[in-house]
Amino acid sequence: MNTTILLFLVQDGITNGAIYALLGLALVLVFAVTRVILIPQGEFVTYGALTYATLSAGQVPGTAQLAAVMGIVAFGLDLYLARKSLHAKRILRAFAVNIAFPFAILALTYALAGRHNTIPVNTALSLLIVAAIGLFLYRIAFQPIAHTSVLVLLIASVGCHLAMQGFGLVFFGAEGLRGPAVSNAALTIGPLSFSGQSLAVYGITVAFIVGLWLFFDYTLYGKALRATAVNRLGARLVGIRTSLSGQLAFLLASLIGAISGILIVPITTLYYDTGFLIGLKGFIAAIIGGLISYPITAVAALGVGLVEAFSSFYASNFKEVIVFTLIIPVLVLRSLAAPEVEEEQD
């Protein structure tokens, strides 16, 4: 192997690793706030990427309709929950969030589809659609069982993954899609050439890591979110709205997923079920970080990306095997450093 190949593999590994880092961060974020192991994180990636690609092709993506339907269900749940004290103000609020918001997005999508939109417009619209889905997903699937055990939440999470992957197949078909690049700029340093796309990947990843770290460690609201995860009841007693924290976590996670998807869909062809595998690689990083640490997760994700890049060069047939088997040494290390297991109530 010569230096050029080495550098090329490192660059490839870091670009993929940065995406895994973004997803790993979202997984840690959601777990830290809600104790949900977010298996459907990969679907947010697929939805973001394929919604963007569909919009760029001038069509209306099915995800916009899904968001609207989920909004109706969420509105029904809100009304049912508040049935004993139905104030006009409360109904209006629920209506604004659950009905007006997604239908506005749907209307906008229909209005804009078919025209030659600029890339930022399509990106923004895709993000809006997926963010709405993320928000309603928490409201419908997780908020009613937020107090239960990690295991129960995980089962619900798997259910969401299944349903969303199935819908992905309905909306986008079994064929893969690609989208236009966010940036066509290029930068050459020595033998390496960086596309604007990969530079955008690096920039956004770093921005998110720093942002999340600052948010959770240095702001009152970030600390409130962490408190929710440790002790829901205690957090509620001191006035933290726990359901809102969960919705916020899911909103952020779906945004991060969708951004990752939009960043990679110009680089590789994505299929309706690709996101699952990408998300799982984020999980490997998140597990190395113990599902708590943002910086360790980010570094671990780069490691996963590099291992993947090098194994695709040396043993391309066994690339996935090697990446997923990484979990074993990781678990051994975690097991050696394991604190006593706490008893869980459910």
Add this chain to the structure above:
Amino acid sequence: MSQRLSILVFALVMAALPLIPEMPPFWIVLLDNIGLSALVAMGLVLLTGVGGLTSFGQAAFCGFGAYTTAVLTTQYGLSPWLSLPASLVVSGVAAVILGVVTVRLSGHYLPLGTLAWGIGLYYLFSKLEFLGRNDGITQIPPLQIGHFKMLDAGTIYYAIWFAVIVSAILTLNLLDSRTGRGIRALRRGHVAAEAFGVKTARAKLLVFVYAAVLAGLSGWLYAHFQRAATPTPFGAQADIEYLFVAVVGGAGYVWGGVLGAAIVVILKEVLQGYLPLIFGGQGQLEIIVFGIMLVALVQFAPSGVWPWLTGLLPLKSRLRRPDTSIALSAPVRAAPPPGPLLRIDNARKQFGGVTAVNNVSFEVGAREILALIGPNGAGKSTTFNLITGVLKATSGTVSFAGQPIIDAPPQAITQLGISRTFQHVKLVPDMTVLENVAIGAHLRGRSGAIASMLRLDRADEARLLAEATRQIERVGLGDQIDQLAGSLSLGQQRIVEIARALCVNPMLLLLDEPAAGLRHMEKQRLATLLRQLRDGGMSVLLVEHDMGFVMDLADRIVVLDFGTRIAEGTPEAIKTNPDVIKAYLGAVA
């Protein structure tokens, strides 16, 4: 109808099904698939519903079973019957490797680990040359008995359902045993189980390996049913489907796995027929319905269909009173040397800068009830935890019957003859009082998992249950013996904890606030019981806030305040001790 009879009826019905004239062969194929899926789901039931763990690696374990027999029978010409043990061992060993690295971690690492690992293995199956890559291995010989070859779906049907029914019986036997109680305590209440000698990490590993072996069995049957092994049925999609099967049927019930398999296999068949008409596409659209159903089940019917169904049927398990005349031999212990039974000498415990226990010394004599009292935060519970080995002392010594026990693990201390109750009741709420109390006698039984499955543990088990029953009757809860522990009042639960502690046959009983939550009459009965125990030769050390109860009962009292011993003496002396009054009521005005 008793359980045995209903299993027999079920077996006969299943045996008769293929004999129905004009039975469409396709239905038999469905029944075969249900059986294969039920085997895997049964393992998941044990893991998820009973043990509180879950795995997404079950399909990979099926794959191990299927590929092992495929390679051994096609390439080495081995008889399928000889490859069966190999298939089971390979799946089991694979589970041990993954299990060992995850059992010490919190519950959610196992599903994540198995998920990633399962996908890795799926790719491995599809890339390895000797496993035939994506094409898999074909022309696997059929199962054969003499000259009778199980070539079609109707004949292998008997092999599959024989395996299902035998596995179900073995699993039920396992759950209803000494080992089974340890497994059932994993989900809620493993801290207490650990204190009474259940090795919870080992119990977790056992369940995981057991589930993997069942999956391996299913894979072995699958390979000889399809006569081929390809990677596709062993991927992540199948894993998730197995979990769905377990949750639909009822994740806490062995037969729930079988019922869930039937529901899911049939539902899938129906959906694959109708969904393309609705959505117009092709592919596995049933996963949309499965996914939504899974979310809805978790929210509205978390215990699945099985308990609902058994509620409709006249299935009453006959509860038999254990025969209390069977004696359980007392644990062999060296007779304690004369002098105090428990001696605490200058014990000190610091948490960072806080000194919770500050060089405390006291002794508990033989046949003595000693009360440890003091205001909140005085260090009473910390002292308790130092004695029982839950916390390690910063300095000082604790010795019991002449032996130092300061660094011994909780189980070893239990074995020496110290048993305890907990300040916050730690019982397994969905087990009966009898089963909870029997956990206390765990270290006095010997039967392991395999003996339990084969019902070779009955004599041992009868002795344990007899002992548990005697202790329950001794504390006066004989009428509640078959009730679920979670349905009892808090006061009664505390008494159940005492019965459980008595099952250790202790020399020293540690009670952490036993009278809290008890009514007046119950307190009097408890005091009478404790006096009887003392007169029978046991020592009691109790932490309690109810002064009336303590003053009436204790032989001696030790008073702690801010981690320091401030007084010691008879109840009369303590009542008038100025330091004690000051600690409780503040400085004398």
